[in-house]
Amino acid sequence: METTNTLSARDFSSDQEVKWCPGCGDYSILKQMQSVVxxxxxxxxxxxxxxxxxxxxxFPYYMNTYGMHSIHGRAPAIATGLKITNxxxxxxxxxxxxxxxxxxxxxxxxxxxxxxxxxxxxxxxxIYGLTKGQYSPTSELGKKTKSSPxxxxxxxFNPLALALGxxxxxxxxxxxxxxxxxxxxxxxxxxxxxxxxxxxxQNCNVFNDGTFLNFTDKKLKDENVLLLExxxxxxYDQGKKGIRxxxxxxxxxxxxxxxxLNDLWIHDSRDATKAYVLSRFFDDSLPRPFGxxxxxxxxxxxxxxxxxxxxxxxxxxxxxxxxxxxGKRSWTVG
Amino acid sequence: xxxxxxxxxxxxxxxxxxGDGIQLAGSQFANTTALAGNDLSTFPDFPAEIxxxxxxxxxxxxxxxxxxxxxxxxxxxxxxxxxxxNAAAYRKNFPSLKSAGTIIVDPAGFDKKNLRLAGxxxxxxxxxxxxxxxxxxxxxxxxxxxxxMKEVEIAPRDRDRSRNMFVLGFIYFLxxxxxxxxxxxxxEKFKHKPDALEANKKALMAGYNYGDTIEAITRFRIxxxxxxAGEYRNVTGNQALALGLIAASKKAGLDLFYGSYPITPASxxxxxxxxxxxxxxxxxxxxxxxxxxxxxxxxxxxxxLGVTGTSGPGMALKTEALGLAMMLELPLVVVxxxxxxxxxxxxxxxxxxxxxxxxxxRNGETxxxxxxxxxxSDCFWAAYEGAKYAIEHMTPVxxxxxxxxxxxxxxxxxxxxxxxxxxxxxxxxxxxxxxxxERDEREVREWAIPGQAGLEHRLGGLEKExxxxxxxxxxxxxxxxxxxxxxxxALVAKDYPETRLLQGAEKADLLVLGWGNTKGAIQVAVAQxxxxxxxVAQLHLRYINPLPEDLGAILxxxxxxxxxxxxxxxxxxxIRDHYLVKADVLDKxxxxxxxxxxxxxxxxxxxxxxNH
Numbered sequence: 001m002e003t004t005n006t007l008s009a010r011d012f013s014s015d016q017e018v019k020w021c022p023g024c025g026d027y028s029i030l031k032q033m034q035s036v037v038x039x040x041x042x043x044x045x046x047x048x049x050x051x052x053x054x055x056x057x058x059f060p061y062y063m064n065t066y067g068m069h070s071i072h073g074r075a076p077a078i079a080t081g082l083k084i085t086n087x088x089x090x091x092x093x094x095x096x097x098x099x100x101x102x103x104x105x106x107x108x109x110x111x112x113x114x115x116x117x118x119x120x121x122x123x124x125x126x127i128y129g130l131t132k133g134q135y136s137p138t139s140e141l142g143k144k145t146k147s148s149p150x151x152x153x154x155x156x157f158n159p160l161a162l163a164l165g166x167x168x169x170x171x172x173x174x175x176x177x178x179x180x181x182x183x184x185x186x187x188x189x190x191x192x193x194x195x196x197x198x199x200x201x202q203n204c205n206v207f208n209d210g211t212f213l214n215f216t217d218k219k220l221k222d223e224n225v226l227l228l229e230x231x232x233x234x235x236y237d238q239g240k241k242g243i244r245x246x247x248x249x250x251x252x253x254x255x256x257x258x259x260x261l262n263d264l265w266i267h268d269s270r271d272a273t274k275a276y277v278l279s280r281f282f283d284d285s286l287p288r289p290f291g292x293x294x295x296x297x298x299x300x301x302x303x304x305x306x307x308x309x310x311x312x313x314x315x316x317x318x319x320x321x322x323x324x325x326x327g328k329r330s331w332t333v334g
Numbered sequence: 335x336x337x338x339x340x341x342x343x344x345x346x347x348x349x350x351x352x353g354d355g356i357q358l359a360g361s362q363f364a365n366t367t368a369l370a371g372n373d374l375s376t377f378p379d380f381p382a383e384i385x386x387x388x389x390x391x392x393x394x395x396x397x398x399x400x401x402x403x404x405x406x407x408x409x410x411x412x413x414x415x416x417x418x419x420n421a422a423a424y425r426k427n428f429p430s431l432k433s434a435g436t437i438i439v440d441p442a443g444f445d446k447k448n449l450r451l452a453g454x455x456x457x458x459x460x461x462x463x464x465x466x467x468x469x470x471x472x473x474x475x476x477x478x479x480x481x482x483m484k485e486v487e488i489a490p491r492d493r494d495r496s497r498n499m500f501v502l503g504f505i506y507f508l509x510x511x512x513x514x515x516x517x518x519x520x521x522e523k524f525k526h527k528p529d530a531l532e533a534n535k536k537a538l539m540a541g542y543n544y545g546d547t548i549e550a551i552t553r554f555r556i557x558x559x560x561x562x563a564g565e566y567r568n569v570t571g572n573q574a575l576a577l578g579l580i581a582a583s584k585k586a587g588l589d590l591f592y593g594s595y596p597i598t599p600a601s602x603x604x605x606x607x608x609x610x611x612x613x614x615x616x617x618x619x620x621x622x623x624x625x626x627x628x629x630x631x632x633x634x635x636x637x638x639l640g641v642t643g644t645s646g647p648g649m650a651l652k653t654e655a656l657g658l659a660m661m662l663e664l665p666l667v668v669v670x671x672x673x674x675x676x677x678x679x680x681x682x683x684x685x686x687x688x689x690x691x692x693x694x695x696r697n698g699e700t701x702x703x704x705x706x707x708x709x710x711s712d713c714f715w716a717a718y719e720g721a722k723y724a725i726e727h728m729t730p731v732x733x734x735x736x737x738x739x740x741x742x743x744x745x746x747x748x749x750x751x752x753x754x755x756x757x758x759x760x761x762x763x764x765x766x767x768x769x770x771x772e773r774d775e776r777e778v779r780e781w782a783i784p785g786q787a788g789l790e791h792r793l794g795g796l797e798k799e800x801x802x803x804x805x806x807x808x809x810x811x812x813x814x815x816x817x818x819x820x821x822x823x824a825l826v827a828k829d830y831p832e833t834r835l836l837q838g839a840e841k842a843d844l845l846v847l848g849w850g851n852t853k854g855a856i857q858v859a860v861a862q863x864x865x866x867x868x869x870v871a872q873l874h875l876r877y878i879n880p881l882p883e884d885l886g887a888i889l890x891x892x893x894x895x896x897x898x899x900x901x902x903x904x905x906x907x908x909i910r911d912h913y914l915v916k917a918d919v920l921d922k923x924x925x926x927x928x929x930x931x932x933x934x935x936x937x938x939x940x941x942x943x944x945n946h
Contacts, residue, residue, distance in 0.1 A: 069794030081632025334563025
């Protein structure tokens with residue numbers, strides 16, 4: 001991969017008209033992506049976006065790179081085959097809560113455990129948008145939609161707990177309305193070698209408007225957003241509150257009422273147990289964490305596969321086709 | 335000195351419990367027989383369960399081999415010799431034995447318990463009530479083998495496990511075979527288990543020597559077959575298929591990527607390929623059938639020869655992705671080793687019932703070339719040709735094999751790498767004026783691999799605008815694209831060789847038209863019909879979609895067409911649909927291949943009753 005410093009966001013914008021609904025959170029994610037990739041030092045021709053089906057999955061059409069808009073849920077598997085074939089490519093899987101967690105849930109968990117060096121962006125808007133508003137696997141229990149007029153009966157997925165359960169080697173959360181944070185996370189996911197899983201909260205202003213209001217509204221977000229910073233204590237609400245661990249049980253403490261910074265939980269994204277506890281900050285009793293929950297260095301599937309091939313060639317010699325056709329035992333007639 | 339009798343050909347059926355090592359003994363006999371210079375054909379037949387109830391009829395495993403000094407086209411109809419290691423094997427297979435045939439049994443397999451498990455009433459022991467006119471050999475395999483095991487350090491529970499080698503040794507003696515191939519095999523297999531090696535070698539030798547010591551036994555001699563000159567090997571269909579894929583990737587200069595999910599009877603292709611990493615083969619055991627095919631699509635996008643292999647139910651799961659591959663216009667080979675269906679059906683049995691699925695089974699207008707292999711070694715050529723068309727025409731191609739071809743073996747006059755047809759991938763490297771869906775005169779678009787500056791483009795399953803490949807919902811454009819893709823696939827037929835009859839005259843009262851594994855049985859039946867002076871010809875179809883351009887004119891020359899198929903009539907519908915000719919099916923849906931005699935009987939019936 002060569003470094004290209006000369007490209008700008010405009011160079012990564014394709015000639016296709018962007019066709020999301022006006023006001024959709026996808027625009028912001030697209031914009032952050034287009035502005036981050038020129039800074040990553042990857043040649044444009046070495047970048048590939050692979051998506052499934054859904055609103056978010058139109059994403060590859062708008063990036064002036066290589067791309068594929070595939071079929072529902074299967075982007076992780078397609079990207080895996082592509083990466084194994086061409087490990088030098090920087091491959092980004094674009095998926096949504098329906099695409100990645102419902103129809104494609106199986107591929108997602110297997111991608112994560114194999115740790116193929118891919119970046120997965122899961123746009124979570126907690127609704128089926130493209131099919132016009134049915135509840136999704138991340139919709140809250142009791143949600144009333146066209147397909148759940150009396151309220152959804154489905155217990156929702158916790159995407160980050162799921163990713164950690166599948167032994168993902170990089171797990172993060174960001175949100176469409178915080179461009180700077182999103183760019184930082186995208187950049188960090190690129191730096192990570194292995195599968196990076198990023199959940200991006202994304203507002204569907206047509207079918208599920210305001211579902212993340214707690215984390216975007218000026219009056220509400222201070223109390224509800226916990227920004228994770230490596231090596232720093234878990235502090236939120238303008239430094240007024242913090243999180244302390246009592247054993248493995250997180251507790252909110254008030255720093256203005258005597259609690260000390262020294263007592264707080266220090267964020268360590270290499271600690272799998274703490275990452276899991278963080279992923280369970282999932283109801284209104286605790287603030288919602290954003291940032292890198294977990295990262296570890298673990299061998300990548302495609303590297304191990306290529307090592308096996310190199311090893312086999314080293315031990316058995318580069319295969320000769322005539323030897324292969326002849327097999328171990330042949331005989332001659334006439 | 336024993337009597338030795340010369341034979342032109344013989345069919346032996348090895349049968350026993352599925353834990354008795356029948357498949358291993360049978361395939362060893364096949365390899366030895368191939369190296370001895372006979373032509374041969376085998377038919378392994380085993381239960382779907384790993385361990386079906388011991389001693390029962392449903393747990394019987396069989397391996398039939400037909401070999402001789404003349405050309406062999408089928409695993410034989412009714413066997414001449416039945417080796418039955420237990421009462422269940424006898425009960426299941428005796429009815430199919432040739433009259434006055436030879437039966438070799440181990441009386442230990444006919445004790446009270448085994449008789450009961452096989453469903454015989456008390457006092458119904460067939461050994462006490464032997465059918466007249468059959469040649470019976472009662473050989474105390476279990477007892478003699480235990481005697482041989484006395485000299486070996488082996489746990490009592492393992493001492494009977496080498497019975498299959500004892501029997502094999504005896505059969506080797508009977509048919510004048512060398513032990514060398516099997517001894518060599520055992521040394522490889524038990525490299526790290528010296529006790530097991532010793533036991534198996536002892537058993538093999540003991541069986542052979544037993545034949546030498548007993549009186550009044552006739553040995554048989556089968557001369558070498560007069561096969562075309564050249565170098566041969568023995569090969570099963572699944573092995574040949576794997577070799578064809580590797581050969582095609584090497585000739586095309588592409589990496590081979592094989593995405594697959596374990597499924598009977600296709601898994602051996604995955605095993606064969608996984609063992610060839612030094613050929614640069616990348617195998618990916620996917621989480622499911624859908625990931626198997628979509629990972630292969632991703633690999634093809636990246637410039638590899640993407641291949642996936644499966645069997646019927648797995649093929650059903652791949653259907654949506656097949657449509658995507660067809661829309662993307664990327665090379666992809668999809669192998670379906672057909673088995674008895676529908677649903678889980680008969681996993682270890684053969685059938686040809688996925689033909690309609692291959693030709694038609696997708697949403698939308700989705701033509702895909704379909705090539706059918708007709709013998710174990712032909713699986714090589716079907717795979718090779720399938721890959722060639724996939725690459726050169728930028729299209730998914732379905733290669734049909736089946737459980738019978740997959741596990742059967744035959745001698746193969748294998749090709750030299752240098753003699754294989756060239757395969758030229760239509761790569762795009764020129765940056766100037768690149769349009770992803772611009773086509774050549776064969777309607778083939780170019781393959782622009784990611785990583786090349788200036789050729790960045792987006793593919794997808796949404797309908798594409800002509801030439802640019804941009805998303806388009808335009809009505810006229812959709813029709814144009816559907817017709818263009820159909821024409822592209824139809825033009826694959828321009829690459830076919832001329833369609834030729836296998837036997838019979840250019841004009842006759844009846845044409846027997848086959849496809850897939852029925853070739854050998856039809857060949858024997860039509861040859862016999864011709865000897866008997868009947869007006870019949872044989873044509874075997876390899877290309878089922880698109881059909882060969884010269885096929886219609888050939889079919890028109892015959893007033894009646896008979897299509898034997900291991901299904902309820904699928905090719906027959908396609909042929910009637912395309913050519914409006916009088917064609918009838920001879921169906922068989924029993925999980926077993928045709929016997930030549932079944933086809934011959936139908937030929938006679940049609941010619942007698944025929945209203946031509």
